[in-house]
Amino acid sequence: MNAQQAVNIVMIEDDEGHARLIEKNIRRAGISNPIHHFVDGTSAMKFLYDAPEGPVHSGPALILLDLNLPDMSGTDILAKIKGEGSPLKRAPVVVLTTTDDKLEIQRCYDLGCNVYITKPVNYENFATAIRQLGLFLSVIQVPDIDEG
Amino acid sequence: MHIGFDAQRNHLAGGAVTVTSPAMIAKTHNPERQAERSFARTVMLLVVLGFGLVMFAGLAALGVMLRGEEQSRWLDHTYQVEREVSTIRLALEEMRSARRGFALRLRFDSASSYGDAARKLHTGIDRVSALTRDNPAQQRRIEELRRLANSLDSVFRASMNPGAQRSAQAEAERQQLAQKVENLATRMVDRERALLVERAQARDDSITLFYIVLFATGVLLALVAVGSIWVIRRYTGELVGSREELRSLNENLEDAVAIRTTDLQRANDEIQRFAYIVSHDLRSPLVNVMGFTAELEAAIGPLQGFVQEVARDKPELVTEDIRLAVEEDLPESVGFIRTSTHKMDRLINAILRLSREGRRTIVPEALDLDRLANGVIDNLRHRIDELGVTADIVPGMPRIVADRLALEQILSNLVENAVKYLKPGRPGEVSISATTAPGRVLISVADNGRGVDRRDHDRIFDLFRRSGEQDQPGEGIGLAHVRALAYRLGGTISVESELDKGSTFIVNLPAIYAGEKAALS
Numbered sequence: 036m037n038a039q040q041a042v043n044i045v046m047i048e049d050d051e052g053h054a055r056l057i058e059k060n061i062r063r064a065g066i067s068n069p070i071h072h073f074v075d076g077t078s079a080m081k082f083l084y085d086a087p088e089g090p091v092h093s094g095p096a097l098i099l100l101d102l103n104l105p106d107m108s109g110t111d112i113l114a115k116i117k118g119e120g121s122p123l124k125r126a127p128v129v130v131l132t133t134t135d136d137k138l139e140i141q142r143c144y145d146l147g148c149n150v151y152i153t154k155p156v157n158y159e160n161f162a163t164a165i166r167q168l169g170l171f172l173s174v175i176q177v178p179d180i181d182e183g
Numbered sequence: 184m185h186i187g188f189d190a191q192r193n194h195l196a197g198g199a200v201t202v203t204s205p206a207m208i209a210k211t212h213n214p215e216r217q218a219e220r221s222f223a224r225t226v227m228l229l230v231v232l233g234f235g236l237v238m239f240a241g242l243a244a245l246g247v248m249l250r251g252e253e254q255s256r257w258l259d260h261t262y263q264v265e266r267e268v269s270t271i272r273l274a275l276e277e278m279r280s281a282r283r284g285f286a287l288r289l290r291f292d293s294a295s296s297y298g299d300a301a302r303k304l305h306t307g308i309d310r311v312s313a314l315t316r317d318n319p320a321q322q323r324r325i326e327e328l329r330r331l332a333n334s335l336d337s338v339f340r341a342s343m344n345p346g347a348q349r350s351a352q353a354e355a356e357r358q359q360l361a362q363k364v365e366n367l368a369t370r371m372v373d374r375e376r377a378l379l380v381e382r383a384q385a386r387d388d389s390i391t392l393f394y395i396v397l398f399a400t401g402v403l404l405a406l407v408a409v410g411s412i413w414v415i416r417r418y419t420g421e422l423v424g425s426r427e428e429l430r431s432l433n434e435n436l437e438d439a440v441a442i443r444t445t446d447l448q449r450a451n452d453e454i455q456r457f458a459y460i461v462s463h464d465l466r467s468p469l470v471n472v473m474g475f476t477a478e479l480e481a482a483i484g485p486l487q488g489f490v491q492e493v494a495r496d497k498p499e500l501v502t503e504d505i506r507l508a509v510e511e512d513l514p515e516s517v518g519f520i521r522t523s524t525h526k527m528d529r530l531i532n533a534i535l536r537l538s539r540e541g542r543r544t545i546v547p548e549a550l551d552l553d554r555l556a557n558g559v560i561d562n563l564r565h566r567i568d569e570l571g572v573t574a575d576i577v578p579g580m581p582r583i584v585a586d587r588l589a590l591e592q593i594l595s596n597l598v599e600n601a602v603k604y605l606k607p608g609r610p611g612e613v614s615i616s617a618t619t620a621p622g623r624v625l626i627s628v629a630d631n632g633r634g635v636d637r638r639d640h641d642r643i644f645d646l647f648r649r650s651g652e653q654d655q656p657g658e659g660i661g662l663a664h665v666r667a668l669a670y671r672l673g674g675t676i677s678v679e680s681e682l683d684k685g686s687t688f689i690v691n692l693p694a695i696y697a698g699e700k701a702a703l704s
Contacts, residue, residue, distance in 0.1 A: 052471030059478075103467070133466050136459075154470055157528070158477040161470060
């Protein structure tokens with residue numbers, strides 16, 4: 036990943052179990068970047084935009100986003116991140132969710148999501164998918180957050 | 184979604200009750216309708232009778248008029264006869280005066296003027312005789328007159344001979360004869376005059392009758408016209424009224440149907456969404472259960488290694504409990520969790536699939552059932568041949584307008600079932616055929632397999648329900664899916680089957696798919 040600055044991984048996932056499994060498998064893929072986990076949209080948005088150690092104020096980030104959140108819809112968060120004038124517009128967003136509804140997938144890509152991954156129910160597939168996501172994360176380039 | 188469709192049917196039953204409004208019940212009430220019908224018949228009869236009377240009156244007037252004309256002709260005839268008789272009298276007078284003139288030698292041409300007069304007399308008699316052929320009394324008189332006139336003529340002519348007797352007696356006889364002729368002629372004229380009066384009277388009567396008949400006809404015509412107009416007005420009024428009523432009922436009906444359809448649509452959407460959310464949200468914890476079970480399973484390996492190592496090095500530390508827990512209980516529990524979660528996963532996927540199918544848009548198109556069925560068989564060819572099943576399609580199946588994918592899935596599921604549930608020891612046979620009923624197409628998939636117990640004929644179409652020995656893999660989804668598809672196509676499905684004898688599944692579909700709304704109502 037980015038050599039100068041460690042890329043923060045921001046994981047927005049309401050299910051603790053899923054979050055744990057995702058983290059485990061990312062680590063197993065050899066990714067050691069810090070992972071910030073949030074279980075609801077509000078605290079995640081606060082971290083993304085306002086926290087001093089958050090991506091807006093300190094360095095590049097990659098966002099793992101679940102669409103089913105208790106307080107707001109994942110697509111709303113996606114729309115805000117990718118919206119016109121958002122400082123996080125260029126931050127890669129990986130939507131990682133259980134929904135495999137065609138319309139939902141289309142909508143997410145329309146809103147500007149970079150990757151859409153459906154969580155496989157079968158755990159072996161799930162683990163493999165996350166590990167491959169980890170490999171993918173290890174090679175993609177993440178742009179710096181331009182503060183200007 | 185079979186739940187959704189059941190709910191729709193319940194709604195529909197309610198809808199039917201609301202739609203049948205009290206006004207409609209009154210409309211179809213029998214005695215009233217019967218009375219109306221008999222009234223209409225009476226009115227129709229009266230109108231026909233009225234027109235018949237008018238026609239009859241017209242004919243009567245015509246008859247009376249013709250009779251009047253006839254009578255006028257007779258009157259004319261009588262005038263003519265009278266005139267002719269007068270001519271006879273005149274001729275007689277001329278004859279007498281000519282003879283007198285000859286006797287007194289007043290004129291030299293008296294003889295020739297007598298001849299003229301006599302000729303006139305005879306011509307007159309001939310004419311009257313011709314004219315009065317219809318009247319035997321007058322005929323008799325005219326013959327008498329002819330006889331008298333002839334004898335008078337001969338007597339007169341004899342008296343004018345130079346050597347004629349000139350006695351007073353002869354003169355008196357001549358005068359007497361002349362008088363007789365004169366009298367007869369007068370009688371005839373009188374008779375004709377009397378006839379004239381009679382006939383004039385008759386003609387006047389018939390003219391009066393004609394006017395009366397004409398007047399009666401006019402009155403009748405006016406009455407029938409008024410009656411007809413009244414009836415027409417009444418009927419038109421009723422027609423307009425009932426049309427108005429019908430229109431308002433129709434509009435209400437449309438509104439009711441529209442509201443009902445919207446309700447149903449909403450209820451159905453709700454259930455679809457519910458099924459989707461439930462199945463979807465159930466997956467989320469399932470991912471955890473399966474994930475951590477896998478983690479647990481992965482953890483058992485090192486644990487077992489450790490226990491074995493300890494057992495080798497320090498056997499006193501490993502009790503029987505620990506050994507059992509690590510070597511049997513843990514793997515067994517994890518195994519059960521795994522199987523159960525896998526099953527749950529399949530069930531959730533089935534619900535998800537059904538709910539997704541329910542949301543798919545139906546695209547109706549004209550389909551050749553022969554080709555479609557062949558395609559279905561070809562897709563299953565591998566399995567059919569593997570099991571040695573004979574698949575047969577009765578050709579000449581009707582065309583149908585429906586959704587290709589849905590129909591393929593229906594047939595494919597049914598054939599798959601037929602191939603799956605064979606009667607052991609009997610080579611399988613599957614046959615697809617179709618017949619038509621008015622507006623419908625009935626597709627049958629028959630097999631000679633193990634059959635379905637009568638008790639289970641309804642149950643097998645429910646989700647997750649299966650019948651008979653559970654020796655084949657499956658979740659009990661296929662037929663539920665088939666029924667949901669049949670419902671979506673506006674059709675139904677039923678089964679005829681006996682245990683060990685085979686089954687026939689009959690899909691009853693509309694020949695032309697009429698759209699989602701029509702399928703609901």
